[in-house]
Amino acid sequence: MTTAIEMSNLTKIYGKGKKRVHAIKKISLTITQGQIYGLLGPNGAGKTTAMRMMLDLIQPTSGDVSIYGQDVRTHHDILRRVGMMIEGASFYPYLTGRKNLILLAKTHGLTDKNAVNRVLDIVKLTDKADLRFGTYSLGMKQRLGLAGALLHDPDLLILDEPTNGLDPNGILEMRLLLRDLVDNHGKTICFSSHALTEVEHLCDNLAIIHKGEIVREGNIESLLNKQSQLRIKASPSEKVHAILSAQWRICDTTDDGLFLEATADDAPHIARALVNNGLDIYEIIPYRQSLETFFLDVTSGEDLL
Amino acid sequence: MSALFRAEWLKLAGNRWAVTFLVWIFPISALFLSVGAVVIALFARAGSPETLQDMGQFLTTWQGGFLSAWMFPNSEIGRFTIIIFTAIVFAGEYQHGTWKNLITRRPRWVIMLNKFFTLAVFITIAFIMMSVFVGIGSIILAQIVRHDMGVFNGNTLGKFIRDISTQMALTLVITFIATGYTALAAMYTKNIIGTIFTSLLITLGEPSVLLLISLGRSLLHIDLFPLFLLTPTYNFSSIRNAEMGYETFIPLAPEGFVPFSVGVSWLILIGWIVFLIALSIRNFIRQDITA
Numbered sequence: 001m002t003t004a005i006e007m008s009n010l011t012k013i014y015g016k017g018k019k020r021v022h023a024i025k026k027i028s029l030t031i032t033q034g035q036i037y038g039l040l041g042p043n044g045a046g047k048t049t050a051m052r053m054m055l056d057l058i059q060p061t062s063g064d065v066s067i068y069g070q071d072v073r074t075h076h077d078i079l080r081r082v083g084m085m086i087e088g089a090s091f092y093p094y095l096t097g098r099k100n101l102i103l104l105a106k107t108h109g110l111t112d113k114n115a116v117n118r119v120l121d122i123v124k125l126t127d128k129a130d131l132r133f134g135t136y137s138l139g140m141k142q143r144l145g146l147a148g149a150l151l152h153d154p155d156l157l158i159l160d161e162p163t164n165g166l167d168p169n170g171i172l173e174m175r176l177l178l179r180d181l182v183d184n185h186g187k188t189i190c191f192s193s194h195a196l197t198e199v200e201h202l203c204d205n206l207a208i209i210h211k212g213e214i215v216r217e218g219n220i221e222s223l224l225n226k227q228s229q230l231r232i233k234a235s236p237s238e239k240v241h242a243i244l245s246a247q248w249r250i251c252d253t254t255d256d257g258l259f260l261e262a263t264a265d266d267a268p269h270i271a272r273a274l275v276n277n278g279l280d281i282y283e284i285i286p287y288r289q290s291l292e293t294f295f296l297d298v299t300s301g302e303d304l305l
Numbered sequence: 306m307s308a309l310f311r312a313e314w315l316k317l318a319g320n321r322w323a324v325t326f327l328v329w330i331f332p333i334s335a336l337f338l339s340v341g342a343v344v345i346a347l348f349a350r351a352g353s354p355e356t357l358q359d360m361g362q363f364l365t366t367w368q369g370g371f372l373s374a375w376m377f378p379n380s381e382i383g384r385f386t387i388i389i390f391t392a393i394v395f396a397g398e399y400q401h402g403t404w405k406n407l408i409t410r411r412p413r414w415v416i417m418l419n420k421f422f423t424l425a426v427f428i429t430i431a432f433i434m435m436s437v438f439v440g441i442g443s444i445i446l447a448q449i450v451r452h453d454m455g456v457f458n459g460n461t462l463g464k465f466i467r468d469i470s471t472q473m474a475l476t477l478v479i480t481f482i483a484t485g486y487t488a489l490a491a492m493y494t495k496n497i498i499g500t501i502f503t504s505l506l507i508t509l510g511e512p513s514v515l516l517l518i519s520l521g522r523s524l525l526h527i528d529l530f531p532l533f534l535l536t537p538t539y540n541f542s543s544i545r546n547a548e549m550g551y552e553t554f555i556p557l558a559p560e561g562f563v564p565f566s567v568g569v570s571w572l573i574l575i576g577w578i579v580f581l582i583a584l585s586i587r588n589f590i591r592q593d594i595t596a
Contacts, residue, residue, distance in 0.1 A: 055409050058593035079409045090402035090596075095319045106312035108410045148406065 002033040003069065004156050004188040005054055010063035012049055012212075023049045025212040026063065031190055031205070033155075036182050038199040038220075039192040041209035042299050047192040048087060050209065051160055054190070055084055067156065080108070083154035085162060089145025093134030097125060097144050100133055101151060108152050119147040122177070138165030146174070157181070159191040163198060171195075175202055200291040210299045224289055230267060233257035233283040234274050243277055244270065259287060309411060313423035317394060327390040328427070332434035335374060339442020346449040357450045366455040368465040370443025374436035375472035378428070378479065379545060388483045388504045391424055395484070395491035396500035402596045414586045417488070421582055425480045432476055436469070471548055475541070478574045482537050483508070485581025492588055495596065511538040518557050530559060537577050540570035 012024040024046045031037045039047045052058045053065050056072040056079060064071060070078040091100040101116045120126045123143040128136070136144065142165050149157055162178070163171045175198065181187040193199050199206060200220065207217040216223060229251055234240045237258070244250060244260060248270070252259040262270065264286045274281050289297075318324060325333075342360065349356035364370075377383045398404045407416050447454045455461065483504070490503035514533045521529040533539055539555070546553045547567045555564060565573070 052593075052595070055405070057405055057408065058595065059591070076412050082409065084405070084409055086405055087402070090406065092316060092319065092397075092401055092403060094321065095316070099315065099319060103312045103315050104406060104410070106308045106315070107407055109308050 003030055004033045004067065005029075005031040005037075005190060006064075006066045006069075007050070007054070008064050010050070010053060010065060011061045012046075012053060012058065013061045022212055024053070024060075027209070027212075027214055028063075029207055029214060029217060031188065033188050034182060034186055035204040036178060036189045036191070036202055038203035038206035039190065039209060040196070040199055040206055040295060041192075045209040045299075046212040047209050048160055051084075051086055051158055051190070051192065054158055055079060055082065055086065057086070080152070081155045082158060083149030083152065083156070084158045085142075085145040085149045086158070086160045088161070088164065089141045089148065091133045091141075091144060091148070094132060096130050096132055097136065097140075097147075098129040100144065101129075101147060104148050104151055110152055115151055115153075119150045122150060123147045124173070139167060139170055142166055143170075146177075155187060157187060157189045157191070159189065161193060162191055163193065163195060171198065178202060196290075196292045196295060208295060208298055215298050220291070224291065224294055228263055228289060229287040230260045230262045230264070230270065231257045231283065231285045231287045232260055232270065232274075232281075234279050234281045236279070239277065239279055240274065243273055243279070247273070257283065309415065309419045310423055313419055314427065317423065317427050320393070320397070323390060323393045327386055327393070328431045331377060332431055332438055335435040335438040335442070339438050339446075342442060343445050343449065346446055350449060360446065361450040361452040364443055364447050364450070364452045364454065366461075367440075367444055367447075367457060368455075368461065368468065371436050371440030371465070372468055372472060374439040375432065375469070375476065377435070378432045378476045379472065379541075384479055384483060384508060385505060387428060387480055388487060388508060389501050390428070391480070391484045391487040392491065392500040392504055393497055394424060395420070395487045396494065396497040399491060399495040399596055400497055404594050404596070408594065413590045417586045417589050418582070420488070421481060421484050421585075424484050425477050428480045429473060429476055433473070468548070471544075475544060478537075478541070478578065481578040482574070482581060485578065485585055488585040489581070489588065492585075492592055511536045515557055522557075528559065530557060530562075533557070534565060535573060537574060540565070540573045543567070543570045544574075 006029075008028045010024055010027045011022075014021045014023055027046075027050060039050065041047045049058065053060050054067065054072065056065075056076065059073070066072065067078045067082060072078060091097075092103070095103065098116060098120065101119065105112075105115055117126070120129050123146050125140065125143050125147060128140060133141070133144065142162065146159070146162060149159065157178075163174050166174060178189055178191075179202065182189055203220050205218060206220050206223070207214050209215070232240065232244070233256070237253075240258060241250065241253065244258065248266070249261040250258060251261050260266075260270070267284050267286075271281060271284060346357060346360055349360070378387065398407070444454065446452075486504045486507045487500055490507070491500040494500050494503055514529075514536055518529045518533060521527045533555075539553075543553045543565060544567055553564055555562065
């Protein structure tokens with residue numbers, strides 16, 4: 001499988017002396033072609049810094065970033081295969097949306113004269129394209145930002161908070177569009193988002209960045225299943241607790257039952273242990289942890305973006 | 306490269322307020338003044354010969370009109386205007402957060418070089434238009450007031466081409482140096498007001514080298530005079546004065562000092578341009594774009 005982005009031992013330190021800030025600490029990750037990869041982390045975790053280094057906007061203190069096998073610092077041309085939107089859409093406020101895109105197309109050296117109309121159509125901004133960018137709402141600005149990222153039909157999209165400012169319909173449309181770009185057009189998307197449900201619905205793989213380090217990385221399903229639990233309702237509860245805690249980790253005890261760190265494969269063993277001890281079982285239900293609780297667990301509950 | 310130039314041009318021309326009040330205002334004013342003067346002269350021809358005579362006093366040779374327009378960009382006020390415009394262009398990229406759109410599409414040195422080149426061409430074209438409007442206006446006015454504008458032959462044309470080329474080259478030099486100052490100032494201040502302020506301070510600070518020289522002489526007994534000879538201000542006025550046939554006043558010059566020739570002054574100015582462009586590119590390549 002082709003590797004789209006590879007970061008190895010990437011470190012970024014801002015400032016000197018007492019003002020020294022370790023924004024990124026030896027991050028290594030690999031994003032393969034044809035997937036949606038999410039970067040998740042609390043405010044100031046280093047997601048945007050990592051994305052900026054992918055795009056050669058800032059220089060790493062140490063480590064390497066390569067895109068399609070080429071080091072972005074020495075093979076700058078590789079970035080022509082990348083579309084990006086970092087920290088919101090940035091355009092000239094005195095130019096119309098269309099002129100801003102024409103300008104980007106010329107900067108890129110695009111010869112396809114329909115490219116601007118095509119992307120305006122994709123992001124549903126055709127009827128507002130001749131208004132000045134400065135008059136756009138946040139949602140319209142985001143759409144134009146995405147249009148700019150798609151303009152040259154890139155293989156890889158690096159998007160920082162792409163749904164920021166969009167209304168629920170817009171978020172859904174964006175989600176479908178990104179999925180379509182990956183599933184039907186073979187694109188790769190690396191994006192960050194503060195909307196956990198969006199990441200859960202959209203991403204194939206994710207990395208959780210916390211205090212400049214990757215604390216969890218991998219396929220979203222297996223990450224959540226790894227942390228899956230069983231909810232057990234049985235009585236008497238004191239005895240249940242005593243028997244099960246000998247073999248499994250008890251995560252929580254509530255009125256709804258006891259939450260055990262275990263998978264569905266463990267259910268027969270649990271049932272046997274309880275029955276053999278003469279206890280009454282009412283329910284054993286697999287309880288899949290949500291991304292939100294998983295995220296809060298691994299980041300110690302710090303605020304999101 | 307031509308696509309990149311057109312993109313930069315589109316951006317400059319699209320910033321209507323800045324471009325109208327800092328660049329196009331000069332050719333537009335020249336056009337209005339020329340047309341106005343011609344209209345007044347036409348009315349005066351019908352009934353006010355004194356007015357016609359008065360108007361004729363402002364006219365010189367046919368070359369004079371074309372050349373006089375270049376007084377403005379090559380003056381101190383012209384320099385400041387150019388600095389303000391280039392500051393808006395450079396610092397605007399930081400303020401609007403638009404560098405990231407450009408530098409992910411082209412190498413940084415190409416973008417920086419293109420910006421210098423486009424700005425210089427853009428500003429020079431505006432003043433060429435101004436020169437044309439004033440020159441043609443003067444010739445038409447001279448026909449109406451029956452003013453003799455001198456002979457038009459190979460010799461006068463040759464001298465005119467040399468003179469106007471010098472004026473255009475001076476405007477280009479001013480624009481490149483102003484752009485160099487504003488590019489560097491923009492990299493550190495990252496906002497338009499800060500860039501304008503810093504660039505003007507640098508420009509105004511150039512002649513203050515004289516103060517250093519004076520202090521050096523009186524307090525440390527060392528002669529820092531050669532420093533002043535390396536400033537764009539000195540070399541620029543040296544060339545301008547030589548063109549006008551004046552002698553350049555050099556304060557604090559040691560006795561027996563022989564001023565630089567025009568050729569040396571040109572070389573020093575070109576050196577400044579190369580240095581400022583190279584420094585801007587070097588710093589820009591190393592800069593983290595965080596906006």
